[in-house]
Amino acid sequence: MLLDDKMTAWLKAEVIECTPGFCKLEMVTRSEMANGFGIIHGSITFALADSAIAFAANAHGRHAVSLNTSIRHLEPVKIGDTLVAEAIVTTLKHRIVNVDSVILNQSGVRVADVRAMGYRKKEEW
Numbered sequence: 001m002l003l004d005d006k007m008t009a010w011l012k013a014e015v016i017e018c019t020p021g022f023c024k025l026e027m028v029t030r031s032e033m034a035n036g037f038g039i040i041h042g043s044i045t046f047a048l049a050d051s052a053i054a055f056a057a058n059a060h061g062r063h064a065v066s067l068n069t070s071i072r073h074l075e076p077v078k079i080g081d082t083l084v085a086e087a088i089v090t091t092l093k094h095r096i097v098n099v100d101s102v103i104l105n106q107s108g109v110r111v112a113d114v115r116a117m118g119y120r121k122k123e124e125w
Helices: 006-011 042-058
Strands: 014-019 022-028 062-073 082-092 096-104 110-124
Touching: 006 042, 014 042, 022 042, 042 062, 042 082, 042 096, 042 110
Parallel strands: none
Antiparallel strands: 014 022, 022 082, 062 110, 082 096, 096 110
16 A cells, blocks of 8 residues: 555655554655745645554555544644654444544644544455
């Protein structure tokens, strides 16, 4: 899955740890990720968390797709910040998977958190 993930590759996110039900990714923000206010666009934080969530949810061997995902932006992210997204599966049912993610900066400050619900398809990896 990671090998074909163009978005995670564009983010230059590194997999720190990935096990069934857990994933930790790290990336450094770049100037082309900034919005008009000179801070990192919220979609970048969301994309990093979304990738961690996808890897955690799909590591159980069945194809999982997002049904609903929400983010709370808690602190601004600056150009050059190192972000770490940790995602953990909180509920795993036959068809539904729930995943929570927290995104921290290099100082350990929580910059965002994300909650996702996914649908587990029949297809296996």
